[in-house]
Structure formats: C-alpha cells, structure tokens
Amino acid sequence: MKISISMYSLNATVQKEKWTTIDFIEYAKSISLDGVELLDIYWKDNDKDNEIKQVTEALRKYNLSVSAYDVTNNFVKESSEERAQEVKKIQDGIQVAKQLGTNIVRVFCGDLHDDLTYEDGQKWIVEGLKNCAETAEKEQIYLAIENHGLLAGKSEQVEEIIQKVGSPYVKSTFDTGNFLLVHEKPQQAFDRLKKDIVHVHFKDFREKDPSETVNGFRSTEGVELIGTVPGDGQVDLAYIVEGLKAINYDGWLSIEYEGFEDAKVSNEEAVQRLRNLLK
Template sequence: MKLGVSMWSIVHEYQKGDIDVEKFIDLMHQNNVEGIELLDYFWKDKEKELPMVVEKIKKYNMEVACYSISNDFVMPDEKEREKQIEYVKQGINDAVKIGADKLRVFSGNTKEGVTYEEGLSWIIESFKEVVKYGEQKDIILVLENHGLFAGKSQQVKEIIEKVASPNLRATLDTGNFFLVGEKPEEAVENIKEYVHHVHFKDFKRSVAGKGYKGLNDVYYEGCILGQGDVEMRKIVEILKEAGYEGYLAIEYEGPDPQIEGLIKSIEYVKKLLGR
C-alpha cells in the first residue's frame, strides 16, 4: 500500500489563506508523501493552477492519488440532476488533465419530501449515465461512504452492484462508518472486494454537541491517526489480505493546528506501513 494525503486535511489553513494547492504539494514533498488527493473545492483559478500542479507533481516524482468532487444526485428536479451529471463528467475531464486515474464521488444528500427509495433510484440512474463517460476516459469513479444514502457499507455495495460497471468502485472512509452506527473494521470486511481508494481517517467518541453527529445522537470528532477509536492496524490487515495495493490517503479532521496534526498522522502511517 502507498502513503497518500487528501488536501481536505488542511482545509482550515486554506480557509485562513495560509496555504494553497501549490504550497500543499510542496509540504507533502517535504514529508515524503507518495501521492496527493486534490479536490475541486481548493481551486482559486483552475485554468491557471492546473498546469502548474501537473508540472510540480512531475518535478517531485509524485502521483495524484485521486481527484475529488462533491456531486449530489438526490435532486427531485430532473434538470438539476442533469447538471450534476455534467458536473461529474467535468470532474472526469479534470481528473484526466491532472493525471489521476480515479475520481471520488458522492451519492447525494437527504431532501425534504424525498423518500429513500426515490433518492436511491436517482443515484443509480445517474451513476449508470456517468460511468459510461468514465469508461470512455479510463477513469474509475470511487463512491465514498458518506451521508444517509450511501453511509453504510451495504448501501455502497448495493449501488455498485446495481450500476454493475467496473468503473464504479468504493472510496473507503474509515471514520465515516461510525456516524452510521457501523464498526469500521466490520464495514471494511463487508466491502473489501470493491475498495479502490481509502480515506484513512481516525475518529474518537465525543460528547454531545462536539464534532460530527451520528445516528442516535452519538457524536464523534476527528483526531491524530492512531489516537482514536478506529482499528487502523486491523483495517490495514483486512485490506492487505484482500489484495488492496492502492493509497491510504490520510484525511485528517482533528483540531487545529491542522498541519501539525497532519504531520503526526503521516508519521503514524509511515510506521504502520513499515517505512
């Protein structure tokens, strides 16, 4: 397995104006990270920055572990769903330009008046459309376990199996499973054959009102990897046994200062991988 980092790990630093895409790549190079996950959220001027990113990654002999967008297919209005389909297709185009071979995608968010069955049907229908484009461009769409339509491992599995394309696989987010009442290691075991990307994240149980609210009003907050409740080592063992050789892309969501917490998380994963 390879060491990666998602730029989402330093989102607070970006929002404060202390770091941008170029500085993030420099920081990851300094910490001997093999691959980076970039998100469309962080572009200030995509047309100007994208060629610079391609050049810098080549200079540092790094890889783009994944490119990520935040689509939402749970749209009652058909025209709005069509816009989301076009958004994903643009994400596929950008992934090609940036040298990624996979695109992280979402299913969609709950909406008032929309039943689970309705939302799921739109998600599956939309994915059947966009995977065709992914197949043409040689890009794997990797669906993250996120939200209530695809938060549980079985939900992700169902969507992948109903779309039935080798170009739709899973992004495994090790922390998010807690928010839907699943033990991460059990969820990984359930979905291991479809994993094509990993968000390596650690969460710990929190007090009411602090962090992310999960099912049954249980709260979790992010932390330095190895210091929370996720069985990180066990998950690596399951993935290894399943033959996964891709990236463990750290997604640090612990408290500020984020860069400090991220670097400690990088050191933890290096030791876990025997680096």
C-alpha cells in the first residue's frame, strides 16, 4: 500500500500561506510521500489548463503520483438541468484525472437540504452516476464514492448505490472517519464495503470537549466531532489496515486531517503513524 496526503488535509496552510497546487506537491516531496490527492476546488478558474500542465511537470520532476483526483459534485438537485451540470463536472474530472495519471476520481453523492431524505435523493444519485459511468468505463477510470456528510454516509447506502448503478467502475472511497458522523462503527462499515474499496481516506474524529470553543462537525444525532490526528480519536485504524492487508489491497491510503492543530505537524505525525501500521 502507498501513502498520500489530500491537499484538503493541508487546507488551513493552503489558505494561510496562499499555496498553489505546486507548493503542496513540493511539500509532499519534502516529507517523502509516495503521492498526492488533488482536488478540483484548488484550480484557478481563469488558467486551469495551464496550471494542470505545470502540475504534471512538477509531478514528474518530484517523481510523485496522484492517488486520486477529487470532484466536488452534488446530484441532489431538483432540476434536471442542474443535475446534468453535475454529470458534466464529473465527466470533465475524468479527463483531468487522465492528464494527471490517476485512474481514481473521488465523487460525492449529494447534500441534504430542506426536508429531503436519502430516499428522496437516491434516484437522482443513481441516475447521475449511471450517466457518468458510461464515460468512466470508456476511459477505465474508477468513480470512487466517498461516504461524505450525512447523505449516503452509511455503508449500506454506499453499497446500495454501487449495486443500483451496476458498473465495475463505480466503487468506494472508504473514509475511515466519516462513518462516525452517521453513528456507524468504521470496522463494521469496512466489513460491508471491503470488496468495493479502491481508495481510502485515513481520517479520525473525537468528541468535542465542552470547554472547547471551536466548531466541529455535527453528527446525525447532534454530537459534535472534532478532527484529530489518526490514532487520537475513535476509529480503530489498526483493524482497517489489517483488514486491507487481508484482502491484498494494494492501492492508496490518503491522509485527510480535518482538525484545528497545526496542519503540517499533524499531517507529518499521521504519515509516521500510518507507516508504523503498515510495517
């Protein structure tokens, strides 16, 4: 298994120090990573094509691979025109992934809003992913659904969507921490989804202390969770790593830190802990 870091894992530093994607790549090289996870939200809209070219040159220079390219989509939109735009976003992301040399595009299902439920949004999610899967199959790029937020955040929901889409190129980005937001044990989620995992987010959360003033992530039952260095929270990461070894997973483990401590220090500690687990 290979280790990468999501650029979002350094988001606090990216914003504070005005990092470009190339700055992030140089940082990743400095801490001896195997690769990087890149996101669509960090491109400069007016110069995306040129920036992608510069990024691919930097990846070659530093001998780094892209573990996944992340598209920030949302299929839970009421109008067919809006949903078509989300399909186009993923189709464009597939082409960017090809340029970056990765065969993984991380995708979302959608966000809850107003009185919508998972059942309300599921048909739109499945329809959208079926449309995207046609391009994914042609280009041999996996669309890896992240269990993100409160919609399709449960393993049974992710599994159901994968089954309903019915494409060998629609699989799972298994986010170890996000299951806590829907009150599902990550170990049980792993056992359900392990056959579909093509990408892993290595993440952890802890419950917020009453004395803390920061705003964390609120779960489906109103519990507030704070991002932490993997190993300091509620996720049994050793169980998941050993489970991945048992199924001979040879893909990427990508660190995604979402806490409030220094992002560089926290990510570097996470890398070391993950390396120790992989020994």
